[in-house]
Amino acid sequence: LMVGCSSGGNTSAPAAGEGGSGQAASTDEQEIQAKIGVVGFLSGSGAAYGEAQKAGLELALGELNEANKGKLKIELKFEDSAGEKEGAINAVNKLINQDNVVAIIGPTLSGEMFAAGPVANEAETPIFGISNTSEGINDIGEYVFRNSLPESIAIPTAMKAAVEKNGLKKVALIHASNDDFSVNGYKVMKATAEKLGLEITGEATFANGDVDFSAQLTKLKQTNPDALLVSALYKEGSMVVKKARELGFTGTILGGNGFNNPKVFEIAGPAAEGLIVATPFSPEKKDDKVQAFVKAFEAKYNKKPDQFAAQAYDSLYIMSQSLLAAGKAEREELRGQLAQLRDFTGVSGKLSFDEKRNPIGDAVVVVAKEGKFVPFE
Numbered sequence: 068l069m070v071g072c073s074s075g076g077n078t079s080a081p082a083a084g085e086g087g088s089g090q091a092a093s094t095d096e097q098e099i100q101a102k103i104g105v106v107g108f109l110s111g112s113g114a115a116y117g118e119a120q121k122a123g124l125e126l127a128l129g130e131l132n133e134a135n136k137g138k139l140k141i142e143l144k145f146e147d148s149a150g151e152k153e154g155a156i157n158a159v160n161k162l163i164n165q166d167n168v169v170a171i172i173g174p175t176l177s178g179e180m181f182a183a184g185p186v187a188n189e190a191e192t193p194i195f196g197i198s199n200t201s202e203g204i205n206d207i208g209e210y211v212f213r214n215s216l217p218e219s220i221a222i223p224t225a226m227k228a229a230v231e232k233n234g235l236k237k238v239a240l241i242h243a244s245n246d247d248f249s250v251n252g253y254k255v256m257k258a259t260a261e262k263l264g265l266e267i268t269g270e271a272t273f274a275n276g277d278v279d280f281s282a283q284l285t286k287l288k289q290t291n292p293d294a295l296l297v298s299a300l301y302k303e304g305s306m307v308v309k310k311a312r313e314l315g316f317t318g319t320i321l322g323g324n325g326f327n328n329p330k331v332f333e334i335a336g337p338a339a340e341g342l343i344v345a346t347p348f349s350p351e352k353k354d355d356k357v358q359a360f361v362k363a364f365e366a367k368y369n370k371k372p373d374q375f376a377a378q379a380y381d382s383l384y385i386m387s388q389s390l391l392a393a394g395k396a397e398r399e400e401l402r403g404q405l406a407q408l409r410d411f412t413g414v415s416g417k418l419s420f421d422e423k424r425n426p427i428g429d430a431v432v433v434v435a436k437e438g439k440f441v442p443f444e
């Protein structure tokens with residue numbers, strides 16, 4: 068069925084928006100149509116991560132499609148992985164084989180990327196992590212990218228600041244042992260503690276889905292640490308923080324990227340006060356680009372963006388820039404452009420990329436104060 072489409076002779080330039088697979092004769096004039104898949108943790112225990120990412124992407128989508136009118140139109144296709152490896156693999160397969168997307172943004176968790184990244188890589192489809200902070204993400208293959216600042220940069224920055232300002236000497240560690248991101252964060256925390264000459268008084272683990280952390284925290288408290296280092300996603304992490312305070316632990320609590328979501332304040336309540344986290348993004352940053360983003364986000368959603376929203380927002384700008392440079396919505400050309408990315412300044416800061424496509428950037432250290440994260444100074 069051809070509606071409003073002139074059949075036969077190619078005498079006039081095709082109208083913008085028609086065609087779409089880059090097959091038409093006058094490619095100069097034609098708007099590039101790019102369908103991008105998104106795999107997010109949109110339901111379940113970490114749904115607030117996926118919701119923030121979706122919000123950031125949809126804000127960027129509106130801005131970009133307006134700014135690029137006549138040149139590039141992006142369509143986003145969202146799939147929910149529910150934070151599960153299997154869910155991420157299924158979503159990636161569907162987006163590549165059924166929806167024929169040019170690239171995929173996500174999945175949310177490092178563990179999901181370790182599972183689903185190889186599928187996209189094998190299918191020669193660019194896959195772009197926006198919240199995968201573990202070591203080794205880019206080692207999956209040449210089609211795997213990310214703009215999320217690795218924990219190996221963020222955590223040491225936060226720990227150094229905490230040692231200097233709070234005078235830490237002894238630390239205890241607790242982490243989720245069945246989540247790749249939490250395990251990696253724990254390893255970075257431990258290595259950093261050793262490097263900084265801190266004494267490790269004790270270690271404990273739990274599993275995602277656990278709700279009772281009393282036994283582990285009681286034991287750790289008895290080792291008398293100055294700080295508790297928590298590597299976890301927001302749900303379990305916030306419950307750990309809450310329980311530690313209930314048990315009377317008054318020292319410093321420091322966490323990784325999993326805590327960069329306002330749900331922390333909902334779950335931990337006043338116990339969140341003083342929690343130290345490193346992030347590449349703070350809505351409080353006095354920077355024109357950041358403030359314009361925060362204003363637009365608040366206008367659309369009536370709340371401030373978090374780090375997950377910010378990196379999602381930036382990722383679509385990177386995609387747009389790379390698609391325009393490629394001049395067409397094709398996987399191989401897009402991969403080539405993404406691989407050439409060396410510098411990018413977004414709302415989550417200035418990033419450069421090493422030869423393995425790993426982002427390098429600065430982390431800001433924030434501290435929870437009266438229901439929000441403010442600079443730790």
Ligand code: PYR
Nearest residue numbers: 176177199200248324
């Ligand atoms: C990760 O899974 O890598 C996060 O930072 C949450």
